[in-house]
Amino acid sequence: MSEALLREPRPGEATIDGEGAGAVLRLRGDWTLAHHAALRRQAEALRGRLEAATRVEAGELGTLDTAGARLLHGLLGGERVAALLAGDGGLSRERRALLKAVAEAIEGREDKPAEPEGSAIGDVLAHIGHTMGVFWRHVTGLTGFVGLILESALRVSVQPRRWRMTALVANLERTGLDAVPIIALLTFLIGAVVAFLGATVLANFGASIFTVDLVTYSFLREFGVLLTAIIVAGRTASSFTAQIGSMRANEEIDAIRVLGLDPVELLVLPRVYALMLALPMLTFIAMLSGIVGGMLVSALTLDISPVLFLSRIEDNVGLIHFWVGMAKAPIFAFLIAVIGCLEGFRVQGSAQSVGEHTTSAVVQSIFVVIVVDAVAALFCMEMGW
Known part of the structure; x- marks a missing residue:
């Protein structure tokens, strides 16, 4: 049997140890949908305390699914996620692949430019042009x-x-x-x-x-x-x-x-x-x-x-x-x-x-x-x- 099946499930948590340039954000436990509500409250509380110099340690991170990966992306931001994906923080290969897929999906959706609001006259002219083309x-x-x-x-x-x-x-x-x-x-x-x-x-x-x-x-x-x-x-x-x-x-x-x-x-x-x-x-x-x-x-x-x-x-x-x-x-x-x-x-x-x-x-x-x-x-x- 695999290690994931033998290990007891442990709720995920995020804590900040130290202050200033030596501050470290430690990610532990299972970041899954089952613990989503508690993890979201922790992420909202820690988001304002993160500084640019804060390092991220994810060596003790347990099970990770798409819900947890989305919370991590919201907590860490695009730059820290990119650093984790580059190998900093001790993230395993499987979890790095999942976090990368979720980050690309979120950033791709956020970077998509909003469609400009059209006017009534413009919509009518566009419809006329489309009809004439047909x-x-x-x-x-x-x-x-x-x-x-x-x-x-x-x-x-x-x-x-x-x-x-x-x-x-x-x-x-x-x-x-x-x-x-x-x-x-x-x-x-x-x-x-x-x-x-x-x-x-x-x-x-x-x-x-x-x-x-x-x-x-x-x-x-x-x-x-x-x-x-x-x-x-x-x-x-x-x-x-x-x-x-x-x-x-x-x-x-x-x-x-x-x-x-x-x-x-x-x-x-x-x-x-x-x-x-x-x-x-x-x-x-x-x-x-x-x-x-x-x-x-x-x-x-x-x-x-x-x-x-x-x-x-x-x-x-x-x-x-x-x-x-x-x-x-x-x-x-x-x-x-x-x-x-x-x-x-x-x-x-x-x-x-x-x-x-x-x-x-x-x-x-x-x-x-x-x-x-x-x-x-x-x-x-x-x-x-």
Whole structure:
């Protein structure tokens, strides 16, 4: 059995023998947590009596733990502790190592400069700067990823044997065919709401017939493609991010690279192509459903028959409005697919990261769709389309 187990525990103490230049601080007994209260009182009483010339003798020091080492550091101060660590005072190697670790931890914490107090304006400006930095990183990352997709698309387009037709058809079914019911239902209801609101306002001016123009213009130019893109952004962009993010978390993306395959060619291009085909078709269905919803409300509340409704569309609504709405669909589809896939590749490897990037993909997709739609509306207005 070791000496520490055979020795009876003895409470620690500190005494000063002598005065002036011959004064000696003697440390005895066990400086442990069990005797912490008594040792703290002794240390507080002796701290004011220590002089610069007082020597320290620790040859009779018994057991030492971190609590006792902290008390010793507070009693002796940094300079005397450094002298003990240098070998003065008879401190054993084990106790010297413990005291050194505690001293470094205490002095490192005390030497750490306090954080300056910030002002409200400075905090706001710092937050704005951080937000702008995050936004700029998103823009540059999205731009670079778009360039990577275009480069891969051009390279694969001249090699038909590398086309992923099975993946394209599977993604086309998930993004297009499976979304038809919800797109048709929601746009039908919104078309009915728009017709009802238009009829309520226009009836006051005796212009109820213009409800037909309101519903048709809004769905052909804006509501058809915009509502479809927003629904697809919430439904499909999140799906792309979750699928690719889960593969990245399970290191399947790394396995694809190890096999010598291109993840962009294998995972991104089929999804981008499928959504660029699906969204124009869904937009066309949304336009028809919205107009049918408006037609039903007009027939029930305004006595505008379906024949008169369709005749009014044929006489007063130009085909250009249909093409303006349809032209936006592939652009929105490309942006939604790119953002969804990019956020999937940004997943770090945990379930929490998958959830965060899935949410980010939906938010970014809806934001980009609305911004691009607003810019397109201003452009078409200036062009007179």
